Amino acid sequence: MLQTTHLTKTFPNGASLHFPDWTVGKGEQWLLLGESGSGKTTLLHMLGGLLRPSAGCAAVNGTDLYALPARRLDRFRGRNIGIIFQQPHLIRSMTVGENLQLAQTFAGMPEDPSRIRELLAALDMGHKYRSYPGELSQGQAQRVGIARALVNRPALLLADEPTSSLDNRNAEQVVRLLSELAGVERSTLVISTHDDRVKDAFFKEYRFELSRERISDQLEKS
């Protein structure tokens, strides 16, 4: 369901990253591993339709993301791809419920409060429906971030270092919830991390490891 071929990103300073081809099956849960600077975020953003590759293509559910016109890509991302960042960046002037509703609106989906309540309940956040992001702890905010990524039942769920700003207990919980919910929602899950806590907590065996040597410019030249 996720397929990359010859993905390459060239940065303005001339350096370029070449990513090995990668195929992910439907419903699989993967860890994307690598040192910081190895291009995990770059790859994840390209998979999420946030960053246009310099060459190669990324296909989600058979749709070549970067062949879509810009507006269609935005719409496709809103409906089919859920993304979780290091920080959830919730909109501070809106309640938790409104933040999630906004995700439905922007994706062009009908507003569905029961879906929102159900998700929040699954994340043990049902009582925070009317709270503002400022009233949440970091772990709670990150859980709302997960709910926001899942609200439109995306086929693909991407998480970029979701635990880096969390303490051990919250980190373990977030990874467990991500994995569980992705399973329940039948979303394909890719977690990018260099966090050992995630590696330990995550028992799925799919690992896609980026190493500087394999993808860096120098290697390509030699």
Place this chain on the structure above:
Amino acid sequence: MSLALNLILIAFGTGMLAMLLLGVSQVGDRLRDNARGVDLVVGAKGSPLQLILSSIYFIDFPTGNISEQDARMLAANPMVKKAVPLALGDNYAGFRIVGTDTGYVSLHGLELAAGRFWSEDFEIVIGAEVARVQHLKPGDRVYGSHGLASQQDVHEDHPYIVSGVLKKKGSVADNLVLTSLLSIWEMHGAEEAREITAMLVQYRSRLAMVALPAMVNRSTGMQAASPAKESARLFALIGVGVDTVRWLAIALMLLAGVSVFVSLYNSLRERVYDLAVMRVMGASRRAIWGMIIVEGMLLTTTGSLAGILLGHAAIHGIGYWQGSPQARLDGLVFLPQESWLLVAGMGIGLAAAILPAVQAYRTDISQTMSKI
């Protein structure tokens, strides 16, 4: 904080413009209404503007008196269609007493709300405002005093009797006490040398427009002044002040535009994640662009709307407290031109938001979200 500041700036700018628009238009209307049907005012020599102000708007002091005989001779001129004599000089509780004839009533189309017009000496017909303020009704007796405003020198020997009350007209007539010329003359014991203050003249033909004033000014001891010309002159005098305030208000609105621009631009930095997250959720670049534009326009349009209401409230307040009742302002009247103020407010919002909106349009989601 900056939101309130922006709103206040725009509201003040728009409010001032709305006040000017209303004030100038209403004062102009009142001036025109009161001068309607009067082509020429003939009175004693002096300032023509003063003559107009005193005998049409009853604001300034009269230039002096002219003999009734001279006035009658002029009224008999074939170029004159209608001539209405006015004798000023007394007041009742600050309201001017005007000695005249029925010509004044027909000239302004005055109608009675109660009672009848004067027929005997010392009978008066009072304007609606006079009746309201002084609680007068037909049959009441009042004493006039000498002068145009003071209540010092009361004519105690002769009371006036209210015979009628006029309907409210929204013109100077509301604030006048009308009576016959004879009553005025008798009050002052001047049956011998009868004098009047001014005469309102209506032309018979367009030819008179040129010939009559020239004739009066050259070959009589009186002067002729045109209300149209004098009010135009008055407006030119006021115009300088009006222009100054207008530019000040425009500067205020432009300043508001700059302020909205700056605060939108600054808030963009704080909201860059919000916008990026919205893009991640599926919002298109154009939707983000539109959001910023709408925000800017909503802000300035709300400000202008508040400003227009503020302007009306101010005009109404001034109208309520204002000392001279002759040109009373009314804040409840809305002018079609005011919609341009709203359009201007929207335009300023659009102009102020366009650069921030383009900036938001260009925001790179991947870069923003990589910055943690």
